[in-house]
Amino acid sequence: MSGDMSGDVTTDASTDASTDASTDASTDAPGSAAAPGDAGAPVPSIVVDGVSKRFTLRHARSIREMTIRALRRQRLSETFDALDGVSLTLHRGETVALMGLNGSGKSTLLKLMSGVMSPDAGSVRVRGRIAGLIDVGAGLHPDLTGRENVYLNAAILGMSEAETRRKFDAIVEFSGVERFLDNEVRFYSSGMFMRLAFSIAAHTEPDIFLIDEVLAVGDPPFREKCLERIRELRGEGRTMVIVAHDIPMLTRLCDRGVTLRQGRIVFDGDPAEAGRLWLEDRRARQTADRPGKS
Secondary structure: OOOOOOOEEEEEEOOOOOOOEEEEEOOOOOOOOOOOOOOOOOOEEEEEEEEEEEEEEEOOOOHHHHHHHHHOOOOOEEEEEEEEEEEEEEEOOOEEEEEOOOOOOHHHHHHHHHOOOOOOEEEEEEEOOEEEEOOOOOOOOOOOEHHHHHHHHHHHOOOOHHHHHHHHHHHHHHHOOHHHOOOEHHHOOHHHHHHHHHHHHHOOOOOEEEEEOHHHOOOHHHHHHHHHHHHHHHHOOOEEEEEOOOHHHHHHHOOEEEEEEOOEEEEEEOHHHHHHHHHHHHHHHHHHHOOOOO
């Protein structure tokens, strides 16, 4: 989850072969004027350019396991390409759904956009303040109370202490955790975690809001409350990127759908068509997973 990113921020791959990356602020001012002749052109909020991300899957964690696998001539590890040459431009005010089966690269792409992860190749360019819910309870410290976490998480997201004090009552009321506000959040349920984290993020007035599956947690009334807040942010012209497996919800909420398959974009356009491709991929995987299928 990223905090206040005023202006342009670029996250790109390092010039060497390692997975280290550098993040440099652009000299452009936030909301700077477009070049002559570009009046009325869509303003990009996020530009993903040729991004790749590779992970190493280790099969042995102990010396004993390493020895056994070595004697059996088995691999100690293998690499996995989570993203492979992905390019994507999201414009200000768009609500975009990232769709794909588990392992397709959706969450990895969202983490690269948020800045919590760097690409091995390519670059991710972001303009404006980002608020993200990349995981349930992201940014909440388990040893702090709910009250303390409001101030901590708000500061991480770029809010000043004065702004947090001004919005504190609204944040708490929206979350519905008033009774437990002075309890350590380690004792919160996963639903309470999500409610508090979402409430804080939704009140930061971000330019870009990233959401990854957190709407799957929590009771239906609060889920609808979250969706209503997302609609409000959308109506205010915020850029929204949402990852979820609730395809009907995504097609109603989003005006653009991007389908990923094995780390590559296979479709970018109408969310209903993106959802149809997701269902098609799910049926194909279910068929392949049936007993007796090779």
